[in-house]
Amino acid sequence: MSFGSPYVTLPRFSYLRPRSLDEAFEALEGGNAKVMAGGIGLLNFMKERLLAPSVVIDIKGIPELSGIRLSGDVRIGAAVRLVELEENRSLELIAPTLYRAVRQIADPIIRSSATLVGDVCEAIPWTDGPTALAALDASASVVSKNGERKVKVADLVQGLGQLAIDENEIVKEITFSSGYKKGTYVKFSNASEYALASVAVAYSPESGIARVSVGSLAEKPQVFTLEDAGTSPDEEVSAMIRKVSSYIESGLSAVDDILGSAEFKKQVAKALIIKAFKEVF
Amino acid sequence: MREIRLRINGIERELHVEDNETLLEALRNRAGVTSVKAACWRGECGLCTVLLNGRPVKSCSTLAVEADGKTVETAEGLYFDKRAKGLMESFVRNGATQCGFCTPAFVVASHALLLRNPKAEDEDIKEGLKGLICRCGTYVNMMRAVKEARQYYADGKQTA
Ligand SMILES: Cc1cc2nc3c(=O)[nH]c(=O)nc-3n(C[C@H](O)[C@H](O)[C@H](O)COP(=O)(O)OP(=O)(O)OC[C@H]3O[C@@H](n4cnc5c(N)ncnc54)[C@H](O)[C@@H]3O)c2cc1C
Numbered sequence: 504m505s506f507g508s509p510y511v512t513l514p515r516f517s518y519l520r521p522r523s524l525d526e527a528f529e530a531l532e533g534g535n536a537k538v539m540a541g542g543i544g545l546l547n548f549m550k551e552r553l554l555a556p557s558v559v560i561d562i563k564g565i566p567e568l569s570g571i572r573l574s575g576d577v578r579i580g581a582a583v584r585l586v587e588l589e590e591n592r593s594l595e596l597i598a599p600t601l602y603r604a605v606r607q608i609a610d611p612i613i614r615s616s617a618t619l620v621g622d623v624c625e626a627i628p629w630t631d632g633p634t635a636l637a638a639l640d641a642s643a644s645v646v647s648k649n650g651e652r653k654v655k656v657a658d659l660v661q662g663l664g665q666l667a668i669d670e671n672e673i674v675k676e677i678t679f680s681s682g683y684k685k686g687t688y689v690k691f692s693n694a695s696e697y698a699l700a701s702v703a704v705a706y707s708p709e710s711g712i713a714r715v716s717v718g719s720l721a722e723k724p725q726v727f728t729l730e731d732a733g734t735s736p737d738e739e740v741s742a743m744i745r746k747v748s749s750y751i752e753s754g755l756s757a758v759d760d761i762l763g764s765a766e767f768k769k770q771v772a773k774a775l776i777i778k779a780f781k782e783v784f
Numbered sequence: 785m786r787e788i789r790l791r792i793n794g795i796e797r798e799l800h801v802e803d804n805e806t807l808l809e810a811l812r813n814r815a816g817v818t819s820v821k822a823a824c825w826r827g828e829c830g831l832c833t834v835l836l837n838g839r840p841v842k843s844c845s846t847l848a849v850e851a852d853g854k855t856v857e858t859a860e861g862l863y864f865d866k867r868a869k870g871l872m873e874s875f876v877r878n879g880a881t882q883c884g885f886c887t888p889a890f891v892v893a894s895h896a897l898l899l900r901n902p903k904a905e906d907e908d909i910k911e912g913l914k915g916l917i918c919r920c921g922t923y924v925n926m927m928r929a930v931k932e933a934r935q936y937y938a939d940g941k942q943t944a
C-alpha cells in the first residue's frame with residue numbers, strides 16, 4: 504500500500520469529536536475546519552485534495568443531532584444515518600417521497616454510514632436527498648454560536664459545492680410537514696449512481712396540493728406546485744401529465760453536464776413524470 | 785498518534801493510529817487483517833467492507849479513530865461463526881470465487897445480509913450486495929451460493 508499519495512490517503516488533520524454543539528462551535532472558531540457526519544463524501548473530497556481542512560469535527564457524538572421524530576412535523580437530526588431512515592417503516596407511511604428516495608441513494612453499505620443531512624450539505628446537483636426534500640418543502644435548522652435560523656432546503660444547495668451556510672454554521676436538523684402522505688421518488692442513472700434526472704412528488708390528499716421537484720437538470724432542484732391534484736379518473740391524470748410535461752419542456756432550465764445533454768435530461772425527466780404520476784395518482 | 789481500543793474478530797486490540805488514517809489502513813498495516821482489500825479507496829467497490837458494531841461499512845471511507853471502543857469483524861473472524869463458515873463453504877461448492885480478491889468482502893456483506901434476512905430472495909440479495917464489485921463477474925454463482933447458505937441462518941440466532 505502506498506502511503507501519502509493523493510486519491511488513496513488523506514491529508515493530515517486533527518480529529519475532534521465534540522460532545523455538545525457548543526464544543527463544536529468552539530472548534531469551528533479556529534478556522535480551516537470541516538464538519539464530518541458519515542464521512543462518505545468528505546473523505547473522498549479530501550483524498551482528492553479538493554479539501555484539506557486542518558481540523559475535522561465529527562458531529563456524530565452530539566446528542567442534539569441524533570434522532571428521528573415523526574409526531575407533528577417530521578424532524579431528522581444531522582447525525583441520523585440513511586439506514587436509520589430506511590429501517591423506520593413508519594416513515595414510509597408518513598413521508599413515502601423521502602423514504603423511497605433514501606432507498607435509492609448509493610447502496611445499503613454506504614447508507615449505513617452516510618447521513619441525509621450530509622447528502623444535502625455535500626451540495627452536489629445530482630444527489631437525491633435535496634430533490635426529495637424540496638418536494639416536501641423541508642426546512643433546515645442552521646445553528647451557530649449566534650443562534651438558530653431556518654432555511655428552505657431548496658435554497659440551501661446553490662450549485663456544485665455551493666452550500667448557502669457560513670463556515671461557522673452547522674445544519675442541526677431537517678423538518679417538514681407530515682401532511683404529504685402520498686408521494687414517490689423516481690430516478691434514472693446511467694454510468695454513475697447519481698441521477699441523470701429525477702422526479703419527486705409529494706402529495707397532500709387533505710389539501711389536494713401536489714409538489715413536484717425535478718432534480719439533476721440544473722444546478723439545483725426545481726419545484727412547482729399543482730393545486731387540486733386529487734386522485735382523479737385516468738383521463739384527468741393523463742391531462743395532468745401532459746400539462747406537467749409541457750411545463751418541463753418550456754418552464755424548466757436544464758444544462759449540459761457530465762451525465763448528459765440538457766435536451767436528453769429533459770426527455771428523461773418527462774418519462775419519469777409519467778412513471779411517478781401513475782404511482783401516486 | 786492516538787491510541788484506540790477495539791475488538792477485532794473477538795480479540796481486544798490497542799492500536800496506535802494517525803488521525804488521518806482510514807480504518808482500512810489500520811486494519812491492514814497495523815492489525816495484520818489482510819482479508820480486507822484496498823481497491824478503489826473511495827467507497828465504490830466495497831472490497832474493504834467490514835462489520836463495525838455489526839453493521840457493514842466501507843473501511844476506506846471510515847476513519848480508524850471512529851472504530852475506537854467498537855467491534856470489527858472480518859472474514860478471518862467469521863470463519864469461527866458456524867453460519868458464516870457454512871456460507872464460505874457454500875461459496876466454494878458453487879464456484880462463487882474466481883481470483884478470490886473480492887470474496888472476503890462478499891462473505892462479510894452476505895453474512896450481514898443473511899443475519900438480517902435469512903429468507904432473502906434474488907432481489908434482496910442483489911440490493912444487499914449492490915455496493916460491491918466482482919471484476920471476475922462471479923455474480924451468478926454468488927447468487928446461488930448465498931441462496932444455498934440461507935439454511936445456515938434459518939434459526940435466526942445472532943452471532944456470538
Ligand atoms: C459510491 C457512492 C455512491 C453514491 N451514490 C449516491 C446516490 O445515488 N445518490 C445520492 O444522493 N448520493 C450518493 N452519494 C453521495 C453520498 O450519499 C453522500 O456523500 C453522503 O450522503 C454524504 O453524507 P455523509 O454523512 O457521509 O456526509 P459527510 O461526508 O460527512 O459530509 C459531506 C459534506 O457535508 C458537510 N456536512 C455534513 N454534515 C453537515 C452538517 N450537519 N452541517 C454542515 N455541513 C455538513 C461536510 O463538511 C462535507 O462537506 C454517493 C457516494 C458514493 C461514495
Ligand code: FES
Nearest residue numbers: 825827830832844
Ligand atoms: S476500497 Fe473501499 S470501497 Fe473500494
Ligand code: FES
Nearest residue numbers: 882886918919920
Ligand atoms: S472473484 Fe475476482 S474479483 Fe471477484
